[in-house]
Amino acid sequence: MLPYQTLICINKNCSQPIYLQIVSEFIRQIQDGIVKSGTKLPGSRKLAELLGVHRKTVVTAMEELYAQGWVELIPYKGTYIAGCLPKVKAKQWSEQAVNLTMPKEAGFEFTPTKLIQIPTILNQRLSLNDGYPDVRLAPVEEMATAYARNLRRYAGSNVLSYGNLFGQEYLRSVLSEEFNKTRGLRSTADNFLITRGSQMAIYLTINALIHKGDKVIVGETNYHVANRCLQMVGAKILHIPVDKDGLVVEEMEALCTTHSIKAVYVTSHHHHPTTVTLKPERRIQLLALAEKYRFMIIEDDYDYEFHYGNCPVLPLASADRHGLVVYIGSFSKLTAPAFRLGYVIAPQNVIRELVKLRRVIDLQGDAVLELAFAEMMEAGIIRRYLKKALKQYRIRRNVFCELLQKKLPNVVSFNKPQGGMAIWANFSEKVSLVELAKIAPKYDIFIGDGLIHNPPNQNLNSTRLGFASLNEAEIEEAITLLEKVIRENF
């Protein structure tokens, strides 16, 4: 008899049910030819004893293996590894197919884009990242329950089929009601397109509405991925400065009189990367200019919820009378980045245009995730989580800013942000961020070099330092290490 006790490895601490572990271990051993076709298996009692599990577990595993066709039952004789294994044997139509390995490089030519780099994701324990949320605070248990419940509820229904091009009606209705109440919008569900995070919202808006040669105004520092999208479609990017009150809208009219402006991209609530808020006078002025020159405002309000001052500022979209604002947001920071949920809110003819592009990109969103999130939103679970997260993030921002000021007063200058998950840190000339980013990992601390935030031909020596994903102890540890790296190397 085969030594099943050593062949079939069971990990009782693994959350996968033991019977499934037995099933996959058996399949592996059969596929690898260790347990051969025609082998008679020991009885369930014997096998249970060998594996140190309950007999019922073995029986369940055998039922599964039988259902999958890996074992056969012969009456009065026992259980055998199937003679004809269920692996699909495909038709080989070419002798070439034997013993190849895939070449490392393509055999055809293509031109790699220089516009987009694969980003370095700073996910180590002590990362001063771009401003990530703390996934340890995420409402995971509630999401797991809501997802599974909604999936079961809609089993066998068309919710699981094709069709969800705009996003689930239920989610769009819940959001429309919520945003009309809290953000001063006057939307209906038809003004919504549910996307995969604000990233897809930006991509769709730019790719569907802006074409080669169109002129688009952005801040001199601007969200780098929006810049990349604009460059990809061949837009002509015009820059205006950003000061402590956001985009310097006062400089915009001069551009409007000399150029036909197609769009302005603005992160009004917390400018990316510098975190400043666009002040009310400039908001009014920006809308007036859009109305006068009929350009579109792409308002990317990616972190509206995360504001630590008295109250957030209503979006530009709330005062748009003429259908000039395409309003973009995200729930990926509210749940966790792995849940790609975002939206575009715009007049219906814009939404329908975006949907056309969405249809060829990924066809539709994740219906179950959308329904689960809508339910959590309606039941107030998201609000409760937000309340908890805001409290933590406010404390973390305060601790982070105080420590940075205390430990690195002559190295880092910054303004305490009113919201968001990162500060915009300007490093003194003597500390090169590029060097610092290279050396820091040796001290187990990770920091971005800030190059992606640089306007063309400038070296700001500035970067975003995320405070939200670290707890207070980790912030203390991180800044202590950062001070040490700088002291010992610069």
Next chain:
Amino acid sequence: MLPYQTLICINKNCSQPIYLQIVSEFIRQIQDGIVKSGTKLPGSRKLAELLGVHRKTVVTAMEELYAQGWVELIPYKGTYIAGCLPKVKAKQWSEQAVNLTMPKEAGFEFTPTKLIQIPTILNQRLSLNDGYPDVRLAPVEEMATAYARNLRRYAGSNVLSYGNLFGQEYLRSVLSEEFNKTRGLRSTADNFLITRGSQMAIYLTINALIHKGDKVIVGETNYHVANRCLQMVGAKILHIPVDKDGLVVEEMEALCTTHSIKAVYVTSHHHHPTTVTLKPERRIQLLALAEKYRFMIIEDDYDYEFHYGNCPVLPLASADRHGLVVYIGSFSKLTAPAFRLGYVIAPQNVIRELVKLRRVIDLQGDAVLELAFAEMMEAGIIRRYLKKALKQYRIRRNVFCELLQKKLPNVVSFNKPQGGMAIWANFSEKVSLVELAKIAPKYDIFIGDGLIHNPPNQNLNSTRLGFASLNEAEIEEAITLLEKVIRENF
């Protein structure tokens, strides 16, 4: 006291827990101003009695409302609707923000694309759709369990953060092992990019690797969405005929000698829309041409698993020695279309190029869904489901073809397909598909007009008729109705 028994509607047949129903009903009544700030709530016993639920349910609901900040507890006095409601009060910065409704149309100009239409999704009960799977067969219970388990397992970990650009390593490894065994590939996990269905795989491949003016060969009939993607990037599309053995590769070399060919797009296993399989001689010839002229083969193997003949044919990718094939597939038909899971398999430098574009589209996939699917795949659950589905679909194909032949012998001609989920039906001249598609819904039967499958300037009067999403009784009903529509109208 307020009439809570009528204000708070509870539906005991709803799968949402009752306490959550109470919570959301209370929130709604508070937001609508019906239950006012400062209102004292009845005691838990009284409220439970009024609502006809267990006292514990009321207590749980109150705890939730308290955690969310909607109610306050005053010692020795009771539970009150909170004085300061948790709704975030945003700063209104403009008088304009009052009483607007969103305009129906954008206030700025844009050029709607004529290339892509928003498709009509045929999801009614008796739809002869494009070839949808039957979501009633989907392994929903297993997916719900696996999703929730994986989400809980990775609670608080970086799996829920940013980072999953290529797709989860675990899924890529499981797939690589499986495809090397069953499809004759020689891949590693690094040759995989997990996408949102094969749709995103097609979009990424075409948009990242093919540029304006590049010449691409496709079948005269071809998957319409691939055509749209090629047109969007400005590729020059060259057509070759398709016969009962797939793309007529024999006609390809003439094009290669006169044009610099960048790529060939091919649905080798079951040609879309005509369902034919590319024969082995042509596969060898196609690979030889790609090698000679160094063009890329985009092999879209969207329904490899669904083959009802003796055995499926190994993909072109299995015999590619030179890194010429970009291999695309999907699991959305294997699970359910709502789960957007697909992949690209290609040399590493191609994968890295596709990832750059993916990063600006939606950043990353759904980590939890990917892990759940990988686990189900490894445990053989997907295989078991496939076995069950194949059995059903084979029967449905047979019943569908027999009935169609019996009831509409002079109207519809077709070849019984070896796989897939639809037949390619040619309608006789006297029955205009465009007319039929318009009239059919009056008889509660739905059929596509086939226009999207037409080559330029041709009217094939052919369409795909999906058989997989209907059970045998529904197939009988559908074809009986179809016969009736045709008899009474043509």
